[in-house]
Amino acid sequence: MDIQSSLKKLPSVEKVLEDARIAPRITLLSRKGVTRIVREAIERRRRTLLEGSKARVSGNDIMASVADDVASELDALSISGTRRVINATGVVLHTNLGRAVLGESVRAAIDSAARGYVDLEIDLASGKRTERGLRVGRLLSLLTGAEDAFVVNNNAAAVLLAVQTIAGSGAVAVSRGELVEIGGSFRLPEILALAAGRVIEVGTTNRTHRKDYEKAVRDGATLLLKVHTSNYRIVGYTNEVSLGELAEVGRAAGVPVMHDQGSGVLYPLRGVGIEGEECLETTLESGVDIMSFSTDKVLGGPQGGALVGSAPLIARMKENHLSRALRPDKLALAGLEQTLRDYWNGSFERIPSLRMIMEPADRLREKAAGLAGRIAARGVPDLDVKIVESESSIGGGSFPINPLRTVVVQITLPAGRAERLAALVRGGSPSVLVRVKDHSVMIDPRTILSDEEDELIATLVDGLERILRRE
Numbered sequence: 001m002d003i004q005s006s007l008k009k010l011p012s013v014e015k016v017l018e019d020a021r022i023a024p025r026i027t028l029l030s031r032k033g034v035t036r037i038v039r040e041a042i043e044r045r046r047r048t049l050l051e052g053s054k055a056r057v058s059g060n061d062i063m064a065s066v067a068d069d070v071a072s073e074l075d076a077l078s079i080s081g082t083r084r085v086i087n088a089t090g091v092v093l094h095t096n097l098g099r100a101v102l103g104e105s106v107r108a109a110i111d112s113a114a115r116g117y118v119d120l121e122i123d124l125a126s127g128k129r130t131e132r133g134l135r136v137g138r139l140l141s142l143l144t145g146a147e148d149a150f151v152v153n154n155n156a157a158a159v160l161l162a163v164q165t166i167a168g169s170g171a172v173a174v175s176r177g178e179l180v181e182i183g184g185s186f187r188l189p190e191i192l193a194l195a196a197g198r199v200i201e202v203g204t205t206n207r208t209h210r211k212d213y214e215k216a217v218r219d220g221a222t223l224l225l226k227v228h229t230s231n232y233r234i235v236g237y238t239n240e241v242s243l244g245e246l247a248e249v250g251r252a253a254g255v256p257v258m259h260d261q262g263s264g265v266l267y268p269l270r271g272v273g274i275e276g277e278e279c280l281e282t283t284l285e286s287g288v289d290i291m292s293f294s295t296d297k298v299l300g301g302p303q304g305g306a307l308v309g310s311a312p313l314i315a316r317m318k319e320n321h322l323s324r325a326l327r328p329d330k331l332a333l334a335g336l337e338q339t340l341r342d343y344w345n346g347s348f349e350r351i352p353s354l355r356m357i358m359e360p361a362d363r364l365r366e367k368a369a370g371l372a373g374r375i376a377a378r379g380v381p382d383l384d385v386k387i388v389e390s391e392s393s394i395g396g397g398s399f400p401i402n403p404l405r406t407v408v409v410q411i412t413l414p415a416g417r418a419e420r421l422a423a424l425v426r427g428g429s430p431s432v433l434v435r436v437k438d439h440s441v442m443i444d445p446r447t448i449l450s451d452e453e454d455e456l457i458a459t460l461v462d463g464l465e466r467i468l469r470r471e
């Protein structure tokens with residue numbers, strides 16, 4: 001059977017639109033879209049016929065396969081495509097998985113703001129118009145010890161706004177050792193090039209000295225920027241200028257100093273033995289004028305970028321028209337305000353990411369033992385399940401070289417099966433993400449929420465049965 005006569009059997013767009021599975025799903029606003037999907041499906045079928053085998057295909061087969069194709073895309077479009085993921089990787093702030101998980105109090109605040117109207121930009125006592133984000137700014141100032149604070153859409157936006165405001169028609173100086181790329185395509189050199197009149201690179205990749213910044217000031221720097229190189233570290237023959245020293249250089253020259261801190265450590269984690277990053281208040285005490293950080297990393301709130309520090313500089317940023325393009329919406333502000341209120345009230349246990357970061361090893365061991373026991377109880381034959389010590393990471397580019405000690409469930413499988421199991425459970429509903437190491441799948445209880453355990457066990461055991469049965 002030749003290709004030409006197969007091509008003649010391709011159905012018309014109208015015919016597919018009349019198919020019993022397609023026609024009832026055409027709505028007021030979807031007709032044009034459905035027509036396009038049908039046209040694309042016919043075109044795909046045409047191409048496979050042209051490339052294709054000489055196998056005999058009937059007109060009915062072609063029609064059915066086009067309609068199948070269209071129906072499956074319509075299914076995907078009409079139900080939510082955002083899939084829930086059980087994160088068994090132990091990476092607390094996984095940028096690809098949406099970073100911080102929000103607790104009940106924050107979800108309730110977001111829901112309440114979503115449901116109706118809120119006092120976003122109105123002072124209800126006087127009835128007068130106000131700025132948005134005032135309560136968030138006040139809480140951030142009080143919690144970090146800053147004079148004032150301001151929130152935009154994310155930390156990349158915060159850096160853009162601050163640098164544009166202070167060095168838009170001047171120059172920003174930054175160490176060559178800090179021109180970083182951070183997960184999620186944040187490339188500092190690109191952002192600075194967009195924001196500043198001129199970028200003055202100081203020092204070298206491994207060594208930057210005080211005199212390099214002093215020279216940058218003589219060369220016209222109007223802002224000295226220090227970036228937290230959060231996801232890597234330069235070791236060996238190195239030198240960097242501390243924030244305190246940089247603040248001195250800035251003060252002596254009358255040039256503002258900014259620190260892109262990144263992770264937003266409000267709670268003094270160092271005090272609970274998690275080394276690597278100072279908390280925001282301590283960092284601000286070094287004398288920097290402005291600090292920026294994400295609100296959805298270690299801070300544990302919804303997506304946002306915070307700027308804290310000098311009141312006159314913050315005022316200039318608020319007046320910058322760019323801030324209008326970067327403003328957060330009522331949902332993010334309501335969620336962030338509640339997150340900050342939970343910090344203020346000392347209700348740290350309400351903040352899931354903070355709870356996960358601080359989860360003690362003995363509690364993790366208990367949880368791992370519980371999970372292992374439940375997996376064993378399902379009676380999958382010849383299963384090698386152990387509880388072993390391992391490391392989790394905070395993620396989001398924070399504390400990179402300070403992994404957290406954890407205890408995981410390790411399931412060791414015959415060669416090649418661990419990847420297959422990982423792929424299988426990743427395709428589950430909800431999806432389950434695990435770590436694979438050598439011939440083992442690792443389940444880290446740190447990032448598994450307590451109400452996810454039943455689903456996790458069900459998906460995992462189902463996957464194990466399929467993997468081990470198929471010899």
Ligand SMILES: *Cc1c(COP(=O)(O)O)cnc(C)c1O
Nearest residue numbers: 154155156186230261262294397
């Ligand atoms: C994460 C990070 C950013 C980017 O923040 P987003 O909130 O993802 O836009 C910028 N700078 C540093 C130092 C960071 O750690």
